[in-house]
Amino acid sequence: MPCGSLSSNVYNEYRSNLRQLATEEASMTLEGQVQAYADRLGRPIIVFDADFTVIAFSVHDQDVDHARLAIILSHKGSSRARESIRDYRVGQARDPVRIPPLEGGQSRLVAPVRHEGRLVGYLSSTIPEDDESAYADDDELRERRAQIGLLLAAMALGNREDEDRARRLLAALLEGNDGQRVRAADELLTSGLLSPVPHYTVISIATPPRAEPSSATLRLVLDRALSSIPVFPTLKAVGAVLGSEAVLLVPYEIDTERLSALLAQPAFSGLHAGAGGAHAPLSGVHRSLREARIALRGGDAGRVARWPELGLDRLLLQLPLEDLALADLPDAVRRLLDAQSGPDLAQTLETYLDCGCDAQRTALTLHVHRSTLYYRLDRVRAVADVDLADGKVRRELHTGLRVATLAGLR
Numbered sequence: 496m497p498c499g500s501l502s503s504n505v506y507n508e509y510r511s512n513l514r515q516l517a518t519e520e521a522s523m524t525l526e527g528q529v530q531a532y533a534d535r536l537g538r539p540i541i542v543f544d545a546d547f548t549v550i551a552f553s554v555h556d557q558d559v560d561h562a563r564l565a566i567i568l569s570h571k572g573s574s575r576a577r578e579s580i581r582d583y584r585v586g587q588a589r590d591p592v593r594i595p596p597l598e599g600g601q602s603r604l605v606a607p608v609r610h611e612g613r614l615v616g617y618l619s620s621t622i623p624e625d626d627e628s629a630y631a632d633d634d635e636l637r638e639r640r641a642q643i644g645l646l647l648a649a650m651a652l653g654n655r656e657d658e659d660r661a662r663r664l665l666a667a668l669l670e671g672n673d674g675q676r677v678r679a680a681d682e683l684l685t686s687g688l689l690s691p692v693p694h695y696t697v698i699s700i701a702t703p704p705r706a707e708p709s710s711a712t713l714r715l716v717l718d719r720a721l722s723s724i725p726v727f728p729t730l731k732a733v734g735a736v737l738g739s740e741a742v743l744l745v746p747y748e749i750d751t752e753r754l755s756a757l758l759a760q761p762a763f764s765g766l767h768a769g770a771g772g773a774h775a776p777l778s779g780v781h782r783s784l785r786e787a788r789i790a791l792r793g794g795d796a797g798r799v800a801r802w803p804e805l806g807l808d809r810l811l812l813q814l815p816l817e818d819l820a821l822a823d824l825p826d827a828v829r830r831l832l833d834a835q836s837g838p839d840l841a842q843t844l845e846t847y848l849d850c851g852c853d854a855q856r857t858a859l860t861l862h863v864h865r866s867t868l869y870y871r872l873d874r875v876r877a878v879a880d881v882d883l884a885d886g887k888v889r890r891e892l893h894t895g896l897r898v899a900t901l902a903g904l905r
Contacts, residue, residue, distance in 0.1 A: 525551050525646045532618070532639045540620045542608070544647060547577045548718075550616065580605055586614050590632055593622070606632075608640055610648035618643065661688055662735035665742060669697070669781045680777040683733065690730040692746040694773040697783035699791050700758075701740040702765050710736055716763050717741040724754045740788075744780065751799045758798070767794040770801045789813060793901055807894070808901070816902040824904070827879040827888070828895035832905065834878045841896060841905065843871040848893040852883070
């Protein structure tokens with residue numbers, strides 16, 4: 496019976512019994528059980544949980560095909576592999592199921608792993624094409640799958656409890672009052688969910704305003720981010736989905752390139768991230784969340800906006816940008832954006848101002864001849880009716896164009 500349908504007392508008894516059984520079986524760890532299964536089978540294996548995350552794998556002391564190596568290194572089954580396991584209804588089968596080769600790889604034998612009738616994972620091995628003995632399944636293999644199933648069930652239960660605890664503590668730490676923040680900080684550190692370090696940073700991952708990402712997408716990107724972005728993998732980070740955003744609390748500098756690469760994947764289309772500044776003590780890290788959310792407003796899909804690098808945008812992003820209209824912009828900016836060639840002229844002007852009004856550098860940045868740049872700047876002067884030699888005018892134009900971008904008016 497699924498845990499969600501059990502009464503509280505029965506569920507607690509089930510949890511206690513499961514842990515006791517897992518402890519008794521722990522004389523041989525999951526890794527040991529997996530290796531013993533592979534030895535009995537005569538082939539290397541990979542064990543996935545029910546969500547196709549790689550939980551364990553045996554020694555691969557022979558040539559490994561690229562697809563299998565990619566799965567081991569990424570800790571996640573490929574989308575094609577997941578689809579084939581579903582297509583061949585491995586989750587509904589009693590015995591191992593043969594799956595034909597994918598994209599020039601080898602055939603696989605995938606066995607469902609269960610505990611008390613509930614699917615908790617899959618066990619996958621490659622099989623030689625002409626070896627009928629590879630399909631053999633005996634009592635010892637079935638018993639070892641049952642033992643692996645018990646350990647996977649215990650791990651899943653522990654993971655759910657850790658996730659629930661992390662969500663509760665993060666909510667208290669980031670959104671509670673002073674007392675709640677101090678208590679949550681102490682529990683996160685004493686429980687071992689978070690590593691103690693001099694400072695902490697918060698990252699918020701979400702979609703643009705008025706867009707609603709699915710909770711499943713947020714949970715997936717959270718899981719992938721926690722496993723892929725740490726600069727120091729030995730330090731423990733914690734994360735949770737809070738409302739419509741995935742929030743990560745990290746005790747290290749993040750690898751923004753890895754996070755950007757993660758957000759660029761098709762599965763996370765439309766998501767972007769904001770990273771706050773580093774704060775200490777832990778009970779004061781709610782300030783980093785505020786900064787991350789502000790940075791998030793100015794980020795682009797698939798990219799990471801970092802509070803320390805925002806500059807003037809720190810102030811501009813705290814304006815009620817959603818209430819602004821073209822009429823609220825300075826007249827010169829509005830004339831420029833209203834002009835028929837406005838977008839090209841606006842981009843040229845903004846790049847020129849970004850480059851400190853250095854014509855040579857601007858032309859190189861825009862990949863145009865300098866005479867083309869001078870022509871466009873003359874057009875800007877005429878259309879916007881401005882004197883670009885006036886410092887106050889340049890400041891007004893530069894700030895106005897940036898506000899128009901942040902407000903979605905360009």
